[in-house]
Amino acid sequence: MKSLIILATALSYIEENISNDVKNEEIAKACYCSKSSLEKLFQCTYKTSIHNYIINRRMTLAAKTIKNNPDMNLLDVAVMYGYGSNEAFTRAFRQIWNCTPVEFRTRDRFTALYPGFTIPMVEGDAYVMERRPVDITELYDLFLQRKDCYFVCCDIKHMEPINEISMKAGDLAIITALERMNAVAGNEDIVFRIGGDEFAMITDNTDITYAEGIAEALRNMNGQTFAFDGQDIPLNMHVAVTKFEGNTLRYQKLFSQLHIAIDTNKKY
Numbered sequence: 001m002k003s004l005i006i007l008a009t010a011l012s013y014i015e016e017n018i019s020n021d022v023k024n025e026e027i028a029k030a031c032y033c034s035k036s037s038l039e040k041l042f043q044c045t046y047k048t049s050i051h052n053y054i055i056n057r058r059m060t061l062a063a064k065t066i067k068n069n070p071d072m073n074l075l076d077v078a079v080m081y082g083y084g085s086n087e088a089f090t091r092a093f094r095q096i097w098n099c100t101p102v103e104f105r106t107r108d109r110f111t112a113l114y115p116g117f118t119i120p121m122v123e124g125d126a127y128v129m130e131r132r133p134v135d136i137t138e139l140y141d142l143f144l145q146r147k148d149c150y151f152v153c154c155d156i157k158h159m160e161p162i163n164e165i166s167m168k169a170g171d172l173a174i175i176t177a178l179e180r181m182n183a184v185a186g187n188e189d190i191v192f193r194i195g196g197d198e199f200a201m202i203t204d205n206t207d208i209t210y211a212e213g214i215a216e217a218l219r220n221m222n223g224q225t226f227a228f229d230g231q232d233i234p235l236n237m238h239v240a241v242t243k244f245e246g247n248t249l250r251y252q253k254l255f256s257q258l259h260i261a262i263d264t265n266k267k268y
Helices: 002-016 024-031 035-046 050-068 074-080 086-097 101-105 137-145 159-165 167-184 208-220 251-265
Strands: 121-123 126-128 150-156 190-193 198-202 225-228 231-234 237-243
Touching: 002 024, 002 035, 002 050, 024 035, 024 050, 035 050, 050 074, 050 086, 050 101, 074 086, 074 101, 086 101, 086 167, 137 190, 137 198, 150 167, 150 208, 150 251, 159 167, 159 231, 167 190, 167 198, 167 208, 167 225, 167 231, 198 251, 208 237, 237 251
Parallel strands: none
Antiparallel strands: 121 126, 150 198, 150 237, 190 198, 225 231
């Protein structure tokens, strides 16, 4: 239980200070633990470093700011998230989004590439991480509005070999998967991330044939490649269609159902 409190405090401190020059020592102090203990716990639980998590969160929030404020000066966005120059901001942004902030501004929609992590589940006195979750609770109101609409769920096949090439290759695979989903989404459909390499799209349609059409379009993209360091890496995804089942929509139950839809699809 103490580990859960440390993680919760760390995640909260990071979000509250995301625009500042956050040091691991400061986070550890806020958590009343040693820097090394915090770093080991975070790496073991979330399979990424605190430093990388902070950069990913900053660039996700910066991307959202850019899309929501089309007339805002990009230097002002850079300063808002702790960067003193456009050059440094652009380098960090490109590493995450594989494009510049200027290029990103022309995209049709925003996707939360790195939502904040949630706290692991608890079983007895231990915490378990069956999958690396992300927090999509901010979409709950939208889920309520569309509780009779269909979801299209996706999971990247063979992600581990891609990560073995390079973690950057893995990041590009995630971006490519999201770009494919955005490419086939309707104007009112919303794409979001529900796990490390798992994604979902909530449609604005109650007709299953609409969702199945999107799913088929995504399956037809399997085998297409993305470029990394002179290599053409094929990207394939499991794709499933599902709909919330039940009378009362609860976030945790919906989250579980989306993952069950993906896991069931993997059997075929």
